[in-house]
Amino acid sequence: ILNVEQSPQSLHVQEGDSTNFTCSFPSSNFYALHWYRWETAKSPEALFVMTLNGDEKKKGRISATLNTKEGYSYLYIKGSQPEDSATYLCAFYPREGSQGNLIFGKGTKLSVKP
Amino acid sequence: EAGVVQSPRYKIIEKKQPVAFWCNPISGHNTLYWYRQNLGQGPELLIRYENEEAVDDSQLPKDRFSAERLKGVDSTLKIQPAELGDSAVYLCASTRDLQSWTEAFFGQGTRLTVV
Numbered sequence: 001i002l003n004v005e006q007s008p009q010s011l012h013v014q015e016g017d018s019t020n021f022t023c024s025f026p027s028s029n030f031y032a033l034h035w036y037r038w039e040t041a042k043s044p045e046a047l048f049v050m051t052l053n054g055d056e057k058k059k060g061r062i063s064a065t066l067n068t069k070e071g072y073s074y075l076y077i078k079g080s081q082p083e084d085s086a087t088y089l090c091a092f093y094p095r096e097g098s099q100g101n102l103i104f105g106k107g108t109k110l111s112v113k114p
Numbered sequence: 115e116a117g118v119v120q121s122p123r124y125k126i127i128e129k130k131q132p133v134a135f136w137c138n139p140i141s142g143h144n145t146l147y148w149y150r151q152n153l154g155q156g157p158e159l160l161i162r163y164e165n166e167e168a169v170d171d172s173q174l175p176k177d178r179f180s181a182e183r184l185k186g187v188d189s190t191l192k193i194q195p196a197e198l199g200d201s202a203v204y205l206c207a208s209t210r211d212l213q214s215w216t217e218a219f220f221g222q223g224t225r226l227t228v229v
Binding site: 004 | 117118147149154155156157158159162169170172205207215216217218219220221222223
């Protein structure tokens with residue numbers, strides 16, 4: 001079964017707090033992992049596309065790590081700001097199955113209070 | 115470069131009525147996707163086009179849903195007749211390459227409410 005799990009489902013933090021989310025996927029069938037940010041009334045926007053075990057990518061205050069052997073990825077936000085409030089989606093691309101399509105998790109909804 | 119354009123942004127219809135959504139992908143993007151996101155769920159693929167060919171429509175409820183991408187550019191997704199359970203956000207996305215693992219570019223989505 002190709003299943004992507006994200007936790008937590010939602011998160012409420014204060015401005016300035018650092019936070020992290022988890023995405024779990026089948027480790028035995030990995031090809032690529034995507035992170036998207038989806039702000040209300042906007043389009044989902046790609047943050048990272050990761051393919052290599054141990055990969056770490058960074059964009060401003062946001063970074064992500066990838067462990068393909070154990071099947072998880074972490075997304076970190078340092079010093080959260082209100083504009084970071086969004087739903088963060090993880091999407092898994094398996095080596096086999098899914099007819100070559102991305103499989104999305106349910107997302108983590110982040111709310112940052114000023 | 116213009117992004118993926120979808121219309122309408124919002125649609126409210128009564129059950130049993132037809133509805134259509136339109137998507138114009140980024141110029142030059144050969145692969146186009148239609149996703150449906152139900153409340154509290156992640157986006158789920160309905161159909162994937164490579165140019166004008168529907169290469170995966172296995173998750174499209176074909177009794178009431180149809181889609182087309184006649185010239186391999188813009189696309190239309192139709193529901194006829196709509197049911198209450200079709201209320202969801204319908205997202206269109208495109209990728210430059212024919213490989214789904216590359217970054218997808220999304221439109222803003224159409225939020226459908228069936229009453």
